[in-house]
Structure formats: C-alpha cells, structure tokens
Amino acid sequence: MRHVSLLGWHVEENLWKHGHTHVAGIDEAGRGALAGPVVAAAVMCRPGVTIANVDDSKRLTVAERDELYHTIRQVAMGIGVGFVDASVIDRINIRQATLLAMQAAVQDLACQPDFLLVDGRDRVPVNQPQRLIVRGDQTVGSIAAASIVAKVSRDCYMKALEGQFPGYGLAQHKGYGTVTHLRAIQQLGPTVIHRVTFRGVVQTASQDD
Amino acid sequence: MTEPRHAVGKAGEEAAVQFLRQHGYHILERNYRCRFGEIDLIARDGRMLAFVEVKTRRSQSYGPAAAAVTLQKQRHLIKASQAYLIQRKKAGELCRFDVVTVEMDTQQSHIELIKDAFQCTDD
Numbered sequence: 001m002r003h004v005s006l007l008g009w010h011v012e013e014n015l016w017k018h019g020h021t022h023v024a025g026i027d028e029a030g031r032g033a034l035a036g037p038v039v040a041a042a043v044m045c046r047p048g049v050t051i052a053n054v055d056d057s058k059r060l061t062v063a064e065r066d067e068l069y070h071t072i073r074q075v076a077m078g079i080g081v082g083f084v085d086a087s088v089i090d091r092i093n094i095r096q097a098t099l100l101a102m103q104a105a106v107q108d109l110a111c112q113p114d115f116l117l118v119d120g121r122d123r124v125p126v127n128q129p130q131r132l133i134v135r136g137d138q139t140v141g142s143i144a145a146a147s148i149v150a151k152v153s154r155d156c157y158m159k160a161l162e163g164q165f166p167g168y169g170l171a172q173h174k175g176y177g178t179v180t181h182l183r184a185i186q187q188l189g190p191t192v193i194h195r196v197t198f199r200g201v202v203q204t205a206s207q208d209d
Numbered sequence: 210m211t212e213p214r215h216a217v218g219k220a221g222e223e224a225a226v227q228f229l230r231q232h233g234y235h236i237l238e239r240n241y242r243c244r245f246g247e248i249d250l251i252a253r254d255g256r257m258l259a260f261v262e263v264k265t266r267r268s269q270s271y272g273p274a275a276a277a278v279t280l281q282k283q284r285h286l287i288k289a290s291q292a293y294l295i296q297r298k299k300a301g302e303l304c305r306f307d308v309v310t311v312e313m314d315t316q317q318s319h320i321e322l323i324k325d326a327f328q329c330t331d332d
Contacts, residue, residue: 037223081216081220083219083220083223149216153216153217156220156224156313157220157224160224161227163319164231164320171318192230
C-alpha cells in the first residue's frame, strides 16, 4: 500500500509570491551506493506552473518515474545535472562529493536560479539564497522533481557501464549494495567505479582471503 | 524558451567519459567551445590527440546514433579542432576524430567507440 503523499508546492508558491521568479529544487541520487557516481539534479519551474503527480523518486515505480521525467523535461524552465565520480567520493568523502554534485547541477542550469530549495541539511556552495529542507524530496514539489531527474540520469549512466564492468549486475542494482553485488565484489574484486572507502566494499573485498 | 537539455544526454556524456578512461584515454577538455562550435571531448590516446563527438540516443528509433554526425557537423568539428590546436599551441600534434555512440534506453544501454570515424581531407 502506498502512503499518503505529503507533497506540495506551497514553498515555491510562497517564494513566487514574494518575487522570486527562478526557484530551483535540488536533490541527489546514489549517495548510499557502493559503486558509481553521486548524481545531483536541479529543477526550476516557471512561477505558477507546477508538475502534477511528482513524488519522491523512491516512492515511484520505474515506469511512473520515467514518465514523470519526460513531463518534467517538457514543463520545467530549466534542468541541470551534476556527476561526481567514485574516485572523488573516496578522496573528499560522500558528503562533500554530494555538495559538489549539487553545485555542478546548479551551474549546469542554462539560466541561473535566484533561490534554491535543497534537500538535506547542508548548504550548497553557491551564492544564491537557499532553504535547506530535511525530507524535502517527500514534501516539496521541485525537490521531488529533482530527485526524479537525478535518479533517472544516474540509472541510465549505470546501465551504460554494464558493458564495461560485466558480472557485477550494475544494470539491475545500479551500484547499490545488494546481495548479488556484494557477492560479485567478493569474487571479482572492486573496480575503478567502486567506492573503496565504503565499508560494504572494503569488508566484502577482503573477505576473499 | 527552449526545452531544457536532456539530462539523460548528460548521463550519456558522463558514461562516455568513464568508457574512454577505461580504454586508456586521458581527458584533456570537456565541452571545448569556440566560434566554430563545440567539441564534446578532447583526449590523449597514447601519442595521438583525439577529438571526440559523443552521440547519445534514447533508443534506436531515429536510426543509429553515429548517423547523426552529419557532414556539416564533421566540418564544424574539423574547424573547431584546428582552432583548438592553434589556441593551445599544439599545431604539430597527431590527431584523429573519434565518435562515441551511447544508446540509452530505460531497458538497457550500450556504448560504442568508433576510432578515426572520419578524416580531415581538404586543406
């Protein structure tokens, strides 16, 4: 059974009413994965134009998410995405890497926003005023839209890597720590796309001997 | 107002970068822009400099992605590459043009590398 959605657009509507014309929602995907990049997206909607049925990407089926991605792309005023590779995640830690991806997503927007709605607790290192909203992906429309764009983009990327790193099942689990993935790491060892500082990768890889 | 660029296109470009690194390419530039247009990737592959055009398609429905590198596009790339060589003082380098095609689908994705996809024939 699906839970009642808490999602709304009142945060955006309030900002639009106060003269902000370029409000962007920011969210990330792949923070907890053992392999692949962390991907952030920024979605900016025209004042007064909301997107029906968006929800936290984790609460949608693949088909719903895919369809919403196309709708977002048609309706939104701007979309930006940022990728930060596993090697960088290992070097600067996942929290900093996520913020870097979010910064890249904002900079990727063709037209710069004048206000940011960010999922989580951390300020994105850009100059725009921003509001940090914990669980924003479940409550704020444009953050939920960003979560969908980030997720779809990352999934496509991971599916494309399948051919280069066969045997890990990347197309299925997208780098997350499933049983199949952990077993593959144990048997085949970690690759360049694995986050070797993540406990799941380190422990599993060393179980071999 | 133009439609926002496909985020999946960006994902394809990132996947292409990862693919080329895996094949020993050292990425020098991304989205190099000059007045002749844009070069998606400029990379070193051994002794050669490779100018790489990345073509991302969501499915095969519009024909193979490589076919989208039209003759006009090739001319633009050649001119832009010459601008790059002059600007970065690399005029003597051995060069070639590669195309990476990324077929992106919700079901599966596929990357292919075409080395030396076309040549600079005149001048």
